[in-house]
């Protein structure tokens with residue numbers, strides 16, 4: 110039940126390859142986010158979906174029909190742009206009504222649908238204002254009302270919150286997610302912000318240099334990144350050198366991690382004597398005072414380089430001993446006022462372990 114499909118789509122702008130052999134199924138009714146750094150091809154995908162660009166090769170299908178040369182106005186696909194693109198001389202109401210008027214919709218119908226769209230965007234009380242009399246967040250809401258008023262099949266949103274401050278951005282993320290649930294239509298959202306992508310999406314498409322590098326739920330992408338690139342892009346990550354020594358069955362391996370023998374677990378199959386990287390999120394590391402006595406479990410030794418207070422959590426930066434590669438690790442632990450345990454001095458000797 111895919112609504113949009115990109116089949117082997119490549120897009121060149123003169124010599125620049127913006128997209129290379131993109132294959133993507135967008136499911137009907139899902140909230141899908143394209144996530145990647147600036148220049149990776151996110152906007153180009155949206156423009157291929159909306160019809161503002163045609164593929165150099167490959168096909169764009171909407172409901173199973175090839176749409177490569179179908180113009181934007183014949184697709185029932187609307188876009189919300191970063192700069193809102195409202196008509197400055199028109200009221201909020203007239204901005205939202207504009208497309209329906211152009212389409213020759215009956216006057217009574219227009220009034221009714223505009224009222225509904227403005228109520229949904231929580232902008233009904235400001236219907237007589239002009240864009241210049243609204244805040245950035247309010248203008249964004251008008252742009253969204255205008256984009257949903259003619260019942261599109263798919264709504265495309267290209268970094269719509271990048272001009273908003275942090276708090277408003279968070280609030281709008283929740284609102285847009287709720288709106289998508291309520292309307293039940295497909296949203297394709299673009300952002301370079303990993304937290305924003307995770308907060309809103311059913312599925313995230315991670316991109317790099319014109320290619321899709323992983324598609325999955327936020328949880329899958331965070332917990333099982335397909336590559337070092339994805340792991341780094343979606344959060345802080347510690348990377349340890351290890352060697353698989355032998356398999357002990359059920360996905361368990363005897364290994365040596367930064368020179369210390371320990372057991373590792375992996376869903377992937379590895380041959381013996383294979384050098385690997387172990388990826389650990391900061392929240393999976395545990396820091397212990399060495400003075401408490403030696404730990405039973407295998408551990409890496411080092412010193413506290415820095416502690417960074419974050420409110421609910423504290424980041425502990427640990428410089429491992431040269432015997433463990435001399436690398437820096439970052440552990441993130443919950444901070445509790447009564448818990449003096451995790452207040453460390455710079456230079457303190459510590460041991461690092463992790464939870465699997």
Ligand code: ADP
Pocket residue numbers: 122123125126127145146147148149150151152153154
């Ligand atoms: P993103 O939205 O992820 O930042 P874009 O899709 O805008 O990336 O751009 C992808 C690549 O294609 C970039 O290298 C960009 O410079 C190039 N590009 C995009 N649009 C055009 C255009 N109209 N003409 C030439 N190059 C373009």
Ligand code: MG
Pocket residue numbers: 151152153
């Ligand atoms: Mg862009």
